[in-house]
Amino acid sequence: MSDVNSPMAPATLSAPVVLEARNVIKTYGHVTALAGVDFELRAGEILAVVGDNGAGKSTLIKALTGALHPTSGEILLDGIPVHFKGPLDARHAGIETVYQDLAMAPALDIASNLFLGRELRAPGILGSVFRRLDKKRMRQEAQRAMSDLKFRLPSIDNAVEALSGGQRQGVAVARAALFARKLVIMDEPTAALGVRETGQVLELIRSIRERGLAVVLISHNMPNVFDIADRIHIMRLGRRAAVVTPKTHSMNDVVAIMTGAATA
Amino acid sequence: MSTVIPSSPDRKASLKARIFGTPSVGPFLVLLAFCIIFALTNPRFLATHNLSIILQQTVIIGVLAIGQTLVILTAGIDLAVGAICVLGTIIAGKMVNLGYDPVLSMGFAILVCTAAGLSAGSLISALKLPPFIVTLGILGILTAALRLISSGGAFAVRDPFLAWTGNTMKLGGFVLTYGVLIMFLLYGVVWYLLNETKWGRHVYAIGNNPEAARLVGIPVRRHLLSVYLGAGLIYGIGAWLALGRIPNADPNAMQTANLDSITAVVIGGTSLFGGRGGLIGTLIGALIVGVLRNGLTLAGIDPLWQDLVTGILVIVAVALDQMSRRKN
């Protein structure tokens, strides 16, 4: 079945599977987006998902995060079958997603965006009766989250729209890192970023792994993938064509598998 | 606050940015400019008596503009604001004149206004119809309904409870009606909701980026519904304040409420694109509209010209907003 034909870093190999998909099929009328795909994410690893346009990467991710319902197949979180009704269910289960369009309110400040939908209320009757937000604590925790990730920002009070593309991406990643309890999924987080900013975001992804979370990274950028991924899940025609590691395979090998010119 | 945060250079910089970046500074300067012009051209303008009158004249537009602000912050617009308010005055007036208990009548009228807001909200959130069309439709329906209910004409409403908000108290030379105090109270309460609670945060988030709001788990439709419901409730309270000002229920009243309330909101710095602005600006905006109408009246200028100037003002304000958005 899975063609992991190479020795891997022992830590990753022995780590338990956090998120798993078995034979997931998704069809839209006559279009088969996922043709029975398997997926396996291990604790503490960065797993890149690569594949040609239309290979089914985004569909797979959406199926994993409850953003769509698979036609058939099974999804397991920590070995237990789950049925997410929507993205919120996945969030409650400890899965955070960084969407390609970032899902931020540009006019609100950084702390407000980090806590959007999960605002903290003041302690005591101020919070329980008067529903008062604990802005000070949200600000402090936002500051802490950004410095934990070693991500520098001009000021936490800035509106998100005043940030550069890379800084915004950083805030989106920090939000995921702040709330994720198990894993973070990112859909092309470095698309449209410059070299320096891409480097910053990759650094952020590494620090998320350092905190013990698993990361799924969808990317078209092969050098980035080889720079950062522990394993590479290659999609082709709605299936998993192979899972390889950057140590055992070259970029050319991966591209060949992606396009069907070779098998793993 | 019990603890004091030591001010870091970072925090100082942001304080400076806050003062100059505050959207209410611009409107405040406009208000000041109008006051100076009117004060220089007419000595009566600055008399406490006249300033009291300006406040009293601002009450209704000021209150309606609170609801309008909430709606515009969600990137909507409410063209039924005056019609819903007039509906409240007609229902309360009609019921009292039929001999019903005044408190019950006013309560029922406010309830109907709230329901009107709720139905606008339902059409907008559930059927995803544009707010502009829904509220325009409601305006048309209510305009006809109001004529039918009131059999076409205005009628006097003489009841101490309905007129209660027109009672006055003195405050150092100023004569304030209870209506003025209720207006400030409403501004305080809604300001708190907008700025200090999750509900307010989510109003901004929805106006800013509804898709992001949905993805982070905000129940966008339910939230929109609560906004229009709240706006309806505020228009209902506005009806009570209107009866306190003029003990008269008139189906043809408040023809300029749309223009005035939208102008107040937009001059106050709230963006028609949603998600930016706030209530302090709206209060200043409402005062600008009030000062303008008062100053022009004092100068003996025909009310028609007041509408003309207000119209120009709203267009200039929107143009400025659009230009500043394009710059970003």
Ligand SMILES: Nc1ncnc2c1ncn2[C@@H]1O[C@H](COP(=O)(O)OP(=O)(O)OP(=O)(O)O)[C@@H](O)[C@H]1O
């Ligand atoms: N809502 C939809 N309705 C019909 N077909 C769809 C839908 N979503 C995806 N598909 C199809 O499913 C297939 C897989 O799409 P998917 O978006 O998962 O690809 P992808 O690997 O993410 O591609 P890309 O690299 O371009 O983002 C494509 O053929 C696409 O046309």
Ligand SMILES: [Mg+2]
């Ligand atoms: Mg995709």
